[in-house]
Amino acid sequence: MSLDQNRLRLDQPSNDDPVVPRRGRGTELILLVFAVGISTFAYINVDLGALGEVPPDALAYMGTFAAVAGLAHIVIRIRAPYADPVILPIVVTLCGLGLAMLHRLDIADEAARANVQLTWMLLGAALFIVVLFFVRDHRILARYPYLAGLTGLVLLVLPLMPVIGHDIRGAQIWIRIGGMSFQPNEAAKIVLIIAFAGFLVQSRDALALAGRRFIGVDLPRARDLGPILIVWLTALGILTVQNDMGPSVLLFGSFVLLIYIATERISWIILGLLMMLGGAWAAYQLVSQVRPRFDLWLNPFDDPTNQIAQALFGLAYGGTIGTGLGQGYPDMIPIAESDFIGAALGEELGLAGLTAIILLYALLVSRGLRSALVLRDPFGKLLAAGLASSLMLQVFVVLGGVTKLIPMSGLTTPFLALGGSSLIMNWVLVALLIRLSDAARRPAPTEAPSYSDDAVTQVVRLR
Amino acid sequence: MSELTLTVIKLGFLAVLWLLVLSVTSAMRADLFGVRPPKPPKPSREAARQAKQPRNGKGFPARAVIIEGPDTGRTVPLEGAPVTFGRGDDCTMPLADEYISTQHARLRFHEGQWYVEDLGSTNGTYVGNDRLTRSTPVSVKSRFRLGKTVVELRK
Numbered sequence: 001m002s003l004d005q006n007r008l009r010l011d012q013p014s015n016d017d018p019v020v021p022r023r024g025r026g027t028e029l030i031l032l033v034f035a036v037g038i039s040t041f042a043y044i045n046v047d048l049g050a051l052g053e054v055p056p057d058a059l060a061y062m063g064t065f066a067a068v069a070g071l072a073h074i075v076i077r078i079r080a081p082y083a084d085p086v087i088l089p090i091v092v093t094l095c096g097l098g099l100a101m102l103h104r105l106d107i108a109d110e111a112a113r114a115n116v117q118l119t120w121m122l123l124g125a126a127l128f129i130v131v132l133f134f135v136r137d138h139r140i141l142a143r144y145p146y147l148a149g150l151t152g153l154v155l156l157v158l159p160l161m162p163v164i165g166h167d168i169r170g171a172q173i174w175i176r177i178g179g180m181s182f183q184p185n186e187a188a189k190i191v192l193i194i195a196f197a198g199f200l201v202q203s204r205d206a207l208a209l210a211g212r213r214f215i216g217v218d219l220p221r222a223r224d225l226g227p228i229l230i231v232w233l234t235a236l237g238i239l240t241v242q243n244d245m246g247p248s249v250l251l252f253g254s255f256v257l258l259i260y261i262a263t264e265r266i267s268w269i270i271l272g273l274l275m276m277l278g279g280a281w282a283a284y285q286l287v288s289q290v291r292p293r294f295d296l297w298l299n300p301f302d303d304p305t306n307q308i309a310q311a312l313f314g315l316a317y318g319g320t321i322g323t324g325l326g327q328g329y330p331d332m333i334p335i336a337e338s339d340f341i342g343a344a345l346g347e348e349l350g351l352a353g354l355t356a357i358i359l360l361y362a363l364l365v366s367r368g369l370r371s372a373l374v375l376r377d378p379f380g381k382l383l384a385a386g387l388a389s390s391l392m393l394q395v396f397v398v399l400g401g402v403t404k405l406i407p408m409s410g411l412t413t414p415f416l417a418l419g420g421s422s423l424i425m426n427w428v429l430v431a432l433l434i435r436l437s438d439a440a441r442r443p444a445p446t447e448a449p450s451y452s453d454d455a456v457t458q459v460v461r462l463r
Numbered sequence: 464m465s466e467l468t469l470t471v472i473k474l475g476f477l478a479v480l481w482l483l484v485l486s487v488t489s490a491m492r493a494d495l496f497g498v499r500p501p502k503p504p505k506p507s508r509e510a511a512r513q514a515k516q517p518r519n520g521k522g523f524p525a526r527a528v529i530i531e532g533p534d535t536g537r538t539v540p541l542e543g544a545p546v547t548f549g550r551g552d553d554c555t556m557p558l559a560d561e562y563i564s565t566q567h568a569r570l571r572f573h574e575g576q577w578y579v580e581d582l583g584s585t586n587g588t589y590v591g592n593d594r595l596t597r598s599t600p601v602s603v604k605s606r607f608r609l610g611k612t613v614v615e616l617r618k
Contacts, residue, residue, distance in 0.1 A: 048472060352477050
């Protein structure tokens with residue numbers, strides 16, 4: 001009977017047209033208006049709280065945001081019409097919150113970093129548009145995985161070069177060319193994930209082969225350990241030479257997560273965690289920068305700069321609903337504008353606000369993973385999952401460090417923290433996510449239905 | 464700025480921030496519960512009246528019965544939707560007759576009248592002795608033949 005019903009339904013004219021999936025561009029526009037509104041609200045709220053007046057340039061500020069959001073929206077309409085509608089609004093909101101907090105710290109410190117950051121955001125949005133225009137199909141990124149891997153490594157090593165390398169606060173992760181500082185590891189992050197995804201598409205079958213079975217877990221074969229060992233050693237090398245934990249955690253963590261996604265074997269996660277613990281222990285013994293980080297984590301109040309302690313004080317002062325924007329003392333936290341912007345936001349927006357921010361990150365990551373689930377080609381799946389999980393890892397490492405869940409390590413809070421290289425590269429990352437989600441949601445090219453009225457009633461007249 | 468105003472603004476900001484989180488979540492709801500298929504276009508009142516007629520009206524056939532051929536005795540209800548006859552599995556009325564085509568003929572209801580039409584079959588569809596070349600109106604007790612099968616419309 002049910003078959004007959006299906007047949008009947010096939011014949012009904014209303015269902016003859018293929019189902020057109022929702023593109024969601026209207027939803028995106030509405031959410032973008034919302035996001036621009038919140039960004040402006042935050043900016044005005046900062047001045048109201050700190051100075052008691054509405055900022056004179058509030059309209060110009062809103063105009064800039066609206067222009068960035070509108071332009072990006074139009075480009076998505078043209079170049080990626082099926083893209084996920086919530087990615088761009090989330091990113092705009094996060095940028096707006098970060099800029100408002102930088103503006104707030106500027107008022108306290110009498111600096112002008114928010115304007116610089118706004119310029120970086122414009123540049124990032126420009127690069128976003130460029131990427132969407134030139135990467136029309138993500139699969140072209142899969143062509144040269146080894147070249148991408150090499151580029152990523154070179155970018156990681158660049159800060160160690162004698163002339164252009166440059167260290168800030170003991171971490172050798174900067175290059176300086178003609179007065180412009182740049183953190184190449186932010187670019188390396190994206191390039192390396194492209195390389196990992198391309199490499200794993202080729203070799204995941206070998207990596208998924210099971211070796212010996214040990215306490216219910218299939219261990220990989222010893223000969224397949226090469227790639228993970230190479231990445232592990234690279235990560236350790238970065239850690240020892242550049243004195244910075246963040247990038248190495250991010251590099252190794254993303255690689256382990258990608259291997260796990262590619263092979264579906266939990267043993268890689270266990271192995272990765274063990275190697276990470278071993279590496280952390282070795283680094284604690286050997287690397288000058290790592291030991292104090294651990295000590296500060298365990299005893300934050302012994303620190304002469306009181307960075308983590310001030311962050312904790314700030315979070316506690318903020319409480320559940322915060323002091324209100326412009327009304328706390330986030331400038332008492334050293335370097336609140338970059339690494340500790342999470343604590344500054346937590347103080348002024350409280351647990352409620354910080355939770356909302358973390359949720360926005362979680363939603364962004366979930367959209368990336370969703371695209372990975374829906375995408376039809378293995379490279380796209382791995383790339384989307386890799387980009388999303390690197391974002392997740394980065395947010396976890398930074399906010400975990402700020403809230404003293406784990407030792408603090410030098411990574412930037414995506415979209416929020418001061419720093420041009422991080423902001424620009426994260427816009428590029430988002431452009432790739434948009435491209436991938438567009439490919440995921442685009443309806444598959446279907447063959448014409450086997451039975452259609454026109455096809456069968458065609459009669460060849462032999463006259 | 465009074466203390467009270469600032470508190471109201473603070474709470475307002477948090478509320479708006481959470482409203483954004485919720486609206487983003489509700490925009491994603493489609494992934495969890497699936498997208499509703501687009502609604503069929505609403506039929507105009509005239510068309511709706513006509514579409515109803517075959518069920519209640521007097522002179523309209525309610526079913527097609529096979530009275531000759533290998534499938535003798537089988538019936539198919541006529542409810543307004545087109546009914547196809549043929550050897551193919553995707554027909555409304557799949558038939559076992561070897562002399563008919565995969566998609567052979569179709570009964571179609573249009574503006575208050577049932578029509579039978581040939582779907583480009585090899586051996587043709589006949590009403591009486593005439594091979595169909597176009598849609599032909601049929602009513603109760605009409606018969607048409609495809610291959611060795613004869614179909615009669617009944618109330």
